[in-house]
Amino acid sequence: MTSEVFITCAVVGAGEAVEHRPHVTAVPKQIADSAIEAPLEQAAVVHIHVGDHKTRPGTRNPALHREVVRRIGGSDLDPEINLTRRLGGDVVLGGPEFPQFADARRTDMAGALVRAKLVLKVHL
Numbered sequence: 469m470t471s472e473v474f475i476t477c478a479v480v481g482a483g484e485a486v487e488h489r490p491h492v493t494a495v496p497k498q499i500a501d502s503a504i505e506a507p508l509e510q511a512a513v514v515h516i517h518v519g520d521h522k523t524r525p526g527t528r529n530p531a532l533h534r535e536v537v538r539r540i541g542g543s544d545l546d547p548e549i550n551l552t553r554r555l556g557g558d559v560v561l562g563g564p565e566f567p568q569f570a571d572a573r574r575t576d577m578a579g580a581l582v583r584a585k586l587v588l589k590v591h592l
Contacts, residue, residue: 476550477511479503495519496532500539507545514540515550530589537590551587 479502496518503514518532533551540549562569 474513475509475511476513476515477503477506477509477547478515479506480517496535497539500536503536503540503547503549504543504545507547511547513548513550515552517552528586530586533586533590551590 479499499516499518503516506514516533516536518529518536519527537549537551540547561567
């Protein structure tokens with residue numbers, strides 16, 4: 469049996485990596501530069517959390533995401549780009565009283581429509 473393997477490079481690591489490791493970047497130019505280098509090391513996909521100097525990795529600003537995508541697209545390399553907003557992916561379920569419902573105080577899960585809007589704004 470033959471199987472294909474796709475290597476994904478999480479350019480800034482997990483979201484908390486930037487918060488706890490100041491040498492990890494969240495700045496669009498540096499993220500794009502790292503993403504452009506990833507295919508040279510055989511990565512087919514780059515997974516990207518975008519931020520700015522103020523917010524670090526957590527931003528929903530489509531202009532910053534667009535900057536990263538355009539910089540990568542302007543290179544000679546062509547990795548698949550997996551944009552992640554970082555914000556909006558945590559679901560904390562309720563306690564024993566309401567286990568099937570999200571605890572709204574601790575959940576920042578964004579729905580599919582909210583997530584899709586970012587991609588549309590980046591590519592339009």
